[in-house]
Amino acid sequence: MFNDVALTTIQKKICMLGEFAVGKTSLVRRYVEGRFDDRYLSTIGVKISRRSMERPYGKLSLLLWDLAGSEEFNGEIRKNYLRGASGILIVCDMTRRETMAGYRRYMEQIQDVGLQIPVVFVANKVDMHANLAISRPEIQTIAADYQVPHFFTSAKTGENVEEVFLQMVAMLNL
C-alpha cells in the first residue's frame, strides 16, 4: 500500500548566484539540511539544499539552488535553473574586487529572463580585514543603485548569515 502524502509545507525556491569561490556554498553549508554532494556543483552546475524554518503561518522550506560560478560554465548561468525561483541571493567576495562586477552582470541576466522577484546582495568574507579589496560604501552604493538590501557576511564566523535568509523570507511576503 502507498501513502498519499498531503503536502503541508510551503516550498520556496531560492537561487544563489556569484562568481567562483565567493563563498556561496560555505554560506549555506552551516545552515541547511542537504543530502547531495558538492560534486554536483561541478558536474551539472547546481547543488540543492534545504533550509527549513517554522513561521507563524506554518512550516517553510527554502530550497536553495546553489548555482556554480559563471566562469565554470562559459560565463553564463544556466537560465533554466532560475525558472520558478521565488528569490535570488547574489554573493561577492570582499577580498576580490573583480567579483563585485557579478552584481551588475547577474542583475542583467535576471532581467533578461524576465524575473521580477526579491534579490539580496551579499558581500562575503568580511572577517578577512587585512585583505579587504572592496569598501563597504562601494557595496552600499551598488545596492542603492538597484534598490536591493545588502548584507556583509562571514561564512567563517556566521556573521549575518541567518539575517540574510530572514530578510529573504520577509521579502517573500508570505
Added chain:
Amino acid sequence: MSSPPNPASQQLADLQNILLTQERLRLDALEAQTDQIRAESLARLQALQAELKALREQLTQTKEEHRSELARLQAIQEDVDALVTRLTPTISGMVRDSIRNSPQEMAEALGPVMGEAIRVQIRDSRQEMVDAIYPIIGATIQKAIGEFARELQQNIDARFRVSMQPQDLLRLLSARLRGVSAGQVAFRDALPFSVREIFLVQRHSGLLAAHSHPQEAQASDADLISNMLTAIRDFAQDAYGSTAGEGELDEIQYGSQRILLVSGAAAYLAVVIAGIEPEGFRARLREFVADLHLLYAAELRNFDGNPATLPNLSPALRHLEMDLQPAAPSARPLSPPQKWVIVLLSAGSLLLLALACFYLQFTLALLPVAFPAATLTASPSPSQTITLSPTPSPTNLPPTLTITPSLTPRPSLTPLPQTITLGAVWIRQEPNYSTQPFAAIPGQTPVLLLQSQGGWALIQWQTANGQTSQGWVGAQWLQPLP
C-alpha cells in the same frame, strides 16, 4: 790575583742574606713542588696515553664488529626470501595483536588500501580471486536467482488463477500475429515489477506538487529529490536538447531501479520503478498526466510552492499507483481445501449444465403437444432502456416447429447510480489506455454509470445535440452524487 773584597759589596751581600733568606727558602720549596707536579703529570699523561691506546683498540674492534654486522644485514636484505622469513613471524604477531586490541583502528588503517589491493590482485591473479570470492558471490547469486524464480513462479501461479479477460485474448491474438507466443506473453507479464515512489513535480521550478510512496518505506526528502530531478532534466535539456520540447530526459536508471519521467506542459510525473514495467505502462502515465492537465493545468502552472493554492493531488497519485501495480500474486500455491472447492464447483456446474440440457430437450419435445396452434407473434418493440446483459443467442428449433418468442422476462433494470465527472475527461471505446479517445466531456457533467471494471467505468451521457452516447472512462475521474 784577586782583589780584596769590596767592603760595600760584602755588606750588600750580607744585607741580601738577611732580607731574602725567606724568599729563597720559599723559592726552593716551590721548585721542589713544581718538580713533583711535573713528575705526577708525566705519570698521569702516560696513564692517559695507555688508556687512549686501549680505547682506540676497542673502537677499532667495535668498528670491525659493526662492519661485519652491516655486511651480514646487507646480505639478508639482498636475500628477500630470507628477509620475509625472518620478518613474517614478527609482523604477523604485531598485526594479530593490533587486530585483537584495536580492531576499529586496524580497519581504518587498512580500509583505504583494501580496494586498491583487491584491484591489483584481480589484475594480477584474476582466476585466484574468482576462486577466492566464489563461495561468497556464488551463494549470493544463487540466492538472488532463487528469489527471482520464486517470485516468477508466484506471479505465474497468480495469473493462472485470474480469469481471462476479453482484452487479454485480444492481446494474445495480437502478439501471436506478431510472432510472439502465448507463453512468451505470459512470461513477459509475470516478470517481477513494482512501483516504488511517485512524484508530481512542477515542470519549471521543480517544486513538489504531490508525492506518494509505500507505507513501509521511509519518507524521503521528496522536495529535495524533486528539485534535483528537475535540475538534472534541465541540465540534460541544455546539454543535449537542441530545441524546446525535443530530446527531453524520459528515464534515469540506477541499478535495478529506474525513474520514468513523463512531462506535461505544467508538471511532470516521476515514477520510481523496479523490474520490467508491463505493456502500456508509459501510455498509462501519459494518459494520467494528460488527464491531470485537463483538470488542473492552470493550478499546476501557477503553483508557487504554497500547498493551499493547489488541490490535494496525492489521492490521485494513489489511485494511479493502485492502477499501475500488477495484481499482487498470492504467496502460496492453492491449498488442498481450495483445490477441493474448485473441483466440487466444477462438478456442480457440469451437473447443472446437464440438467439444463435435459430440460431444454424435454421442453422442445413437448412444445407441439402444449401449443398445437402456435403462431409467430410480433417481436417485442425495441426498448429505449439500456440492457446490461448480452442479447440471448437464438435457439435452434426443429424445422417443423414455428418459432415462438421466449416468454422469459427481460432482465429488470436496477436503478443506476448518478455521478458527475470531476473534470474534463477523455472517453474511450475500450477500458484501456491503448485505445484512442473518441470524445471528451467537460467537468461536472452528470453521467449514468453503467458498469465498473478494473478501475474503469462505462458511462452514458447526453451529448450537446441531445443524443445519448456511451464510453469508458477512468473511474477516478467520477464522483457519485449523494
